[in-house]
Amino acid sequence: MPDETSNPVLGHVSVASQPTDEIPAGGEFLEPPEEGENPQTTDVTSEGTEAVEGYEHPKGPLSELFTPPTIQFPDIGEASFGPPPPMAESVHGPDDRIQITSTSVYPWRVHCSLLITAADGSRWIGTGWFIGPRTVMTAGHVVYIKNSGVPGRDCWATRVDVMPGRNGAQLPFGSVTSSNLRSVTGWTAWGDQNYDYGAILLPTDLGSRTGWFGFGVYSDADLLGSTLNVAGYPGDKPAGTLWYHWNRAASVNSRKVYYDIDTMGGQSGSSVYRIMSGGRYGAAIHAYGGATTNSGTRVSSPVANNMLAWKA
């Protein structure tokens, strides 16, 4: 791997599964959302979350959220049995996710259940979200398998079935298949988690019906003061069902955003988004579970440049 710290832009060189003549874009980095046809857009709260009927954050409103201590206290069981192996899960404490069943309306229909077929024939599930009429954003490891340890698997996915607004067996917008994929060299060549993002380019403009999320490049202070929202298709719930949760950002660095928002395998690629003036704006692409926080690739300027190019 080259010394990417001396020239981090190298990691954001766009690469494609098929020939492309796209030109990297630049300029503004607050790309607006679009709500699509007959959106029936659901309400938002004053705290920057989705207003889901009957759902209150089990931990209370944001202003009352408990701030966990930074010191790790031992479990009482350690007094008798000694320290356990590190087994903190990507659902931190109680599972606070709520199922969304109104998936045919905006914004929920922007989220896509993904069925991924890798080059060795193995199949996987993930999540994506529309950023334009033909472009679904997701994690890099969803579209390009890297360092799998399985012969024939490390490569572009051979196909991705995209199911917007899926609710179990219900596919309100059908399913579209694509093998026209995008990621960046930082992921495809180096396998660096800091560059773990990609996109699926669809052969139809289905996003014109579903609408899409905007995205923006935000300062550390903006992100740390924000409520972040995540919705996706986790594998631990009934197949193909959409689940939502929100919380404050826990920490950020120049390439990642960390948050105590419950996720599970299958939610890779989910939008980590802010709500501003009623509009939804992606701030990161969820990619990793973790013991204390989960994390996503931050929409930094180079990431936003590629997103603009990929939605062109």
Added chain:
Amino acid sequence: MEGLSRPLVSGVVRDNRGEAVTDARLFIVAGPEPWPDVAALSDEAGRFSLSVLSTGTYKLQCMADGFAPWETVVDVQEAGAALEIELQGR
């Protein structure tokens, strides 16, 4: 196109009659360092394999509609780990 080789957790998913379970979802729920938040699907023979970033102790879960959740803690070495999963009906 092959890169670094990661330890591999592989195995087969069957029901309590010994028949292969297709499209069971297998994923990591806890581990020693961050893990990709994807889920593998078992194939028509019930087989699956997913890599982990490093050796260590992982908690894995297997879910399939119509079956009770299955979970295990496994110590993954360089050579990987093999699992025989038997799902029970709800």
